[in-house]
Amino acid sequence: MTVATESNRTVLFLARSQLNQLIRTLADDGYQVVGPTIDQEAIVYGDIASADDLPIGWTDVQEPGKYRLQRRDDEACFGYVVGPHSWKKYLFPPVTLVATADRTGTGWQLSTPETEPPRYAFLGVRACELAAMKIQDKVFLGGPFVDPTYQKRRAAAFVVAVNCTQAAPTCFCTSMNTGPRCSSGFDLALTEVADGFLMEIGSEPGNAVAARLAVMPATSEQLERGNSARQQAVDQISKKLDTTDIRDLLMNNLRHPQWEEVAKRCLSCTNCTMVCPTCFCSSVNEVPDLTGDHVDRERSWDSCFNIDFSYMNGNPTRNSIQSRYRQWMTHKLATWHDQFGSSGCVGCGRCITWCPVGIDLTQEVASIRASQNDSSVGSAVSSSHDEKGNS
Amino acid sequence: MKPAATAHPHNPWLAHAVRIAHTETAAPGVFTCDLVFEDPLTAAEYSFSPGQFNMLYLPGLGEIAISISSDPDQRDSISHTIREAGNVTRALAQLPVGTSLGLRGPFGSSWPTEDCVGRDVVLVAGGIGLAPLRPAVCHLLANRERYGELNLIIGAREPFGLLYPLEYDAWRAHGLNVHVTVDRANSDWHGAIGMVTNVLDRLWLRHAENTLLMTCGPEVMMWYSVQMAISRGLNPKSLYVSLERNMNCAIGLCGHCQFGPQFLCKDGPIFRYDRVASILKVDDL
Numbered sequence: 001m002t003v004a005t006e007s008n009r010t011v012l013f014l015a016r017s018q019l020n021q022l023i024r025t026l027a028d029d030g031y032q033v034v035g036p037t038i039d040q041e042a043i044v045y046g047d048i049a050s051a052d053d054l055p056i057g058w059t060d061v062q063e064p065g066k067y068r069l070q071r072r073d074d075e076a077c078f079g080y081v082v083g084p085h086s087w088k089k090y091l092f093p094p095v096t097l098v099a100t101a102d103r104t105g106t107g108w109q110l111s112t113p114e115t116e117p118p119r120y121a122f123l124g125v126r127a128c129e130l131a132a133m134k135i136q137d138k139v140f141l142g143g144p145f146v147d148p149t150y151q152k153r154r155a156a157a158f159v160v161a162v163n164c165t166q167a168a169p170t171c172f173c174t175s176m177n178t179g180p181r182c183s184s185g186f187d188l189a190l191t192e193v194a195d196g197f198l199m200e201i202g203s204e205p206g207n208a209v210a211a212r213l214a215v216m217p218a219t220s221e222q223l224e225r226g227n228s229a230r231q232q233a234v235d236q237i238s239k240k241l242d243t244t245d246i247r248d249l250l251m252n253n254l255r256h257p258q259w260e261e262v263a264k265r266c267l268s269c270t271n272c273t274m275v276c277p278t279c280f281c282s283s284v285n286e287v288p289d290l291t292g293d294h295v296d297r298e299r300s301w302d303s304c305f306n307i308d309f310s311y312m313n314g315n316p317t318r319n320s321i322q323s324r325y326r327q328w329m330t331h332k333l334a335t336w337h338d339q340f341g342s343s344g345c346v347g348c349g350r351c352i353t354w355c356p357v358g359i360d361l362t363q364e365v366a367s368i369r370a371s372q373n374d375s376s377v378g379s380a381v382s383s384s385h386d387e388k389g390n391s
Numbered sequence: 392m393k394p395a396a397t398a399h400p401h402n403p404w405l406a407h408a409v410r411i412a413h414t415e416t417a418a419p420g421v422f423t424c425d426l427v428f429e430d431p432l433t434a435a436e437y438s439f440s441p442g443q444f445n446m447l448y449l450p451g452l453g454e455i456a457i458s459i460s461s462d463p464d465q466r467d468s469i470s471h472t473i474r475e476a477g478n479v480t481r482a483l484a485q486l487p488v489g490t491s492l493g494l495r496g497p498f499g500s501s502w503p504t505e506d507c508v509g510r511d512v513v514l515v516a517g518g519i520g521l522a523p524l525r526p527a528v529c530h531l532l533a534n535r536e537r538y539g540e541l542n543l544i545i546g547a548r549e550p551f552g553l554l555y556p557l558e559y560d561a562w563r564a565h566g567l568n569v570h571v572t573v574d575r576a577n578s579d580w581h582g583a584i585g586m587v588t589n590v591l592d593r594l595w596l597r598h599a600e601n602t603l604l605m606t607c608g609p610e611v612m613m614w615y616s617v618q619m620a621i622s623r624g625l626n627p628k629s630l631y632v633s634l635e636r637n638m639n640c641a642i643g644l645c646g647h648c649q650f651g652p653q654f655l656c657k658d659g660p661i662f663r664y665d666r667v668a669s670i671l672k673v674d675d676l
Contacts, residue, residue, distance in 0.1 A: 281646030284640065319675060
């Protein structure tokens with residue numbers, strides 16, 4: 001039998017009945033396996049003890065402001081797109097203890113927790129989510145200061161990616177060049193076909209796990225079925241975001257009337273930032289015990305849509321919904337390029353689906369692009385990268 | 392697939408234990424607090440550049456960003472001049488000498504003192520904005536021979552709002568021209584009345600094109616000061632402003648202090664004016 005390869009990568013075939021073996025192998029290696037499961041009528045990420053916990057035979061139906069589960073006419077394990085959760089909840093937990101203070105006889109003992117991180121195996125990471133992890137890597141690991149919680153959890157994680165075989169009307173990863181194909185950033189990558197999974201190996205730890213599974217080199221016929229399954233996702237993507245000069249487009253239109261227009265619909269509810277796989281804003285809160293002698297410093301997810309997020313000297317800097325929506329979108333699509341060298345958007349569509357009033361950022365950008373009128377402000381707002389080059 | 396990390400040797404969330412060595416009223420509603428490190432090793436290792444800030448932490452109450460106002464060469468304590476504005480600053484103002492608290496820092500960008508060498512320098516301070524400029528004053532005067540003409544314009548609402556008034560004569564004696572102006576005077580006031588821009592308008596400049604300006608104060612004051620400086624012939628690339636936004640983590644991870652593309656905590660608080668000029672006047676940014 002000839003060994004089938006794709007992009008110089010050996011492709012293996014894992015029979016559907018062997019998926020539990022993969023889950024067990026990861027658990028045997030000490031990983032806490034987390035992946036898609038159904039809870040409260042949505043596909044969310046949670047603990048996976050066996051393949052039975054997966055949303056077998058279910059899919060999601062999405063459109064702006066709408067998410068529903070629906071029965072599939074097959075028994076696919078990964079036959080859905082993306083739900084409200086993203087993997088950031090494991091790497092950048094919604095609540096993290098960052099420091100503690102304990103009263104001593106003479107003052108305070110100030111400490112940081114030195115706990116062993118959980119070792120997660122992520123099962124079912126989509127291409128857009130791999131891109132989101134790379135973006136959060138730059139945020140939490142790429143600057144002058146590294147976030148210890150994220151660093152430890154990220155280093156310990158094992159990633160099993162799953163290629164999309166279908167897309168939602170809210171998906172636009174092809175516009176952001178993040179998918180739907182998983183190309184790097186995983187230990188193993190699966191493509192689900194009728195009787196099993198094509199498996200690609202992305203790392204040495206991935207190879208070590210694969211070596212302990214009952215896998216066969218994929219046949220060319222299996223490879224072909226994988227290709228057409230993946231192509232189906234590409235073909236189904238209909239939404240587009242024109243990213244041409246998008247950084248300057250938005251920064252040159254900070255006074256565009258569209259911000260006021262979108263503010264009439266936006267509820268400033270923070271949903272988009274909570275479901276976004278790259279949004280990283282947070283606040284540290286003091287949590288003392290009843291005696292006041294022990295204080296936990298807890299970091300919680302925060303949002304630029306919260307009015308007190310920009311509170312300074314007695315007043316919020318961004319007092320209007322208009323200014324907060326502008327902050328979110330210009331950060332995500334424009335200034336992120338200055339800060340981290342890429343867009344902050346991966347095109348997963350979560351912010352569109354989970355917006356209670358169905359605001360679609362791709363349409364907001366299109367509206368601004370269609371009626372640019374603010375050149376007076378912006379011509380001077382050149383990229384700060386350029387400016388740094390001049391110094 | 393493990394991401395490469397530029398590991399910082401020190402957990403950035405870990406605060407150093409410090410103790411209040413001295414505290415005094417600097418102006419109505421403003422106090423200066425001198426802190427010393429509990430650990431002599433930390434004290435020996437700690438150094439900062441003029442314009443940088445610390446996060447001061449009162450367990451159970453919270454943490455605040457405060458510019459350092461002491462001389463960077465002074466090793467025995469670190470001073471912060473603080474306006475009572477919120478819960479933490481009000482509590483801090485009440486704490487007696489000897490009280491223990493936490494400090495993380497120093498953070499942020501600094502005044503471009505290296506770029507001042509061989510040039511004339513104008514400092515423009517409004518109100519509490521003199522506090523972050525004071526370390527720059529100390530540094531410039533400690534190395535006075537390296538610089539040309541040095542001018543400091545201090546503006547305050549009222550005479551009793553002036554910070555560090557007892558130091559002005561010493562600064563003058565060391566070769567700094569100190570100009571003081573107030574918005575509203577009382578009968579004891581013999582100095583100038585008016586805005587800092589009035590003083591800047593009339594300031595004698597030997598070589599405007601070779602003069603560097605640093606300003607700290609209310610945003611609107613800094614805006615008009617740089618406009619005046621440009622009209623006086625200073626290069627927009629020789630003007631520096633110190634900006635302020637909500638700060639929470641100080642390490643570029645929490646998102647609070649964003650101002651357009653900048654994180655004030657790690658890219659700022661001090662910016663060359665031309666890098667932020669276009670967004671300075673955008674409302675609610």
